[in-house]
Amino acid sequence: MRGAVQDSVLAGPSPELAGRVRRICEREDWCGVLCHLWPEARYISYVTMGTMEQYFPAIKHFVGExxxxxGTDYLASECPIGINLERMSPPEETTYVLLPTAAYFEFIPFDTHAGRRAAAAEPMDITGVEASKTYEVVATMFRGLYRYWLGDVVKVTGFHNSSPRLQFVIRAPPPQENSDMVIERDVMAAMDTFQLMLKDVKESLPAGGEVIEFAAFISDDGGGRRRRAKIAIQVSKGSRLLDHERSGLRTPSLPSAVATL
Incomplete structure (x- = not known):
């Protein structure tokens, strides 16, 4: 192995390989570019949980058909948690079968509407969880008996034999905080709507722009009486949207570059 790496990877510059990469990357359409760069690739392994879900459409575009x-398994720094038995499922449908022998798992009932643990919630083991309910995950390691609050909120979607199937919902706020939460799936739903609006704008405005990045935050409107989750969106350079926003002109079908949940 070491000899193969030294002879092929560390052997020095490769003008032929560099030229090939340049020709591939100079193409206007990058659909399937990863398969052109690595023609021997057999599959792409991708983390689909939480904030990583937003990159799934882009990865699918770069990978091609x-x-x-x-999808990968449900893993934490402390221990493995669940196995993804249906790896071809899209992120919104991905579930993980809990590994009961990886650690001693406990579940604390969580109220997603209130954004906090359920009132008088007590930890329970895997025999006490119920389908369609949400929980915080606590794991006790067999090595050293360390007990960790993992900070993940999961939903039990069903059972595989006797092990619960878990679907990742959100990252829970620290127990001492009582703050509003922004759920990744709600943000992604708002961005999907924005992308459709942006597509309509591009038909009426050349160079309508592409979304580069976005971030969600909680905003206080009306002296704290009304709280909203807002999304600040970065669009590509040269976008006509930016010109319309700066000049105060009305953008067709898109009055603002900030979407509100």
Missing amino acids: TVPVL
Whole structure:
């Protein structure tokens, strides 16, 4: 192995390989570019949980249709948590079968509407969880008996034999805080709507722009009486949207570059 790496990877510059990469990357359409760069690729392994879900459409575009994109398992720094038995499922449908022997798992009932643990919630083991309910995950390591509050909120969607199937919902706020939460799936739903609006704008405004990045935050409107989750959106350079926003002109079908949940 070491000899193969030294002879092929560390052997020095490769003008032929550099030229090939340049020709591939100079193409206007990058659909399937990963398969052109790595023609021997058999699959792409991708973390689909939480904030990583937003990159799934872009990865699918770069991978193309010839190579499958497979979801990974549910892993934490402390221990493995669940196995993804249906790796071809899209992120919004991905579930994980809990590994009961990886650690001693406990579940604390969580109220997603209130954004906090349920009143008088007590930890329970896997025999006490119920389908369609949400919980915070606590794990006790067999090595050293360390007990960790993992900070993940999961939903039990069903059972595989006797092990619960878990679906990641959100990252929970610290127990001492009582703050409003922004759920990733709600943000992604708002961005999907924005993308459709942006597509309509591009038909009426050349160079309507592309979304580069976005961030969600809680905003206080009306002296704290009304709280909203807002999304600040960065669009590509040269976008006509930016010119319209700066000049105060009305953008067709898109009055603002900030979407509100």
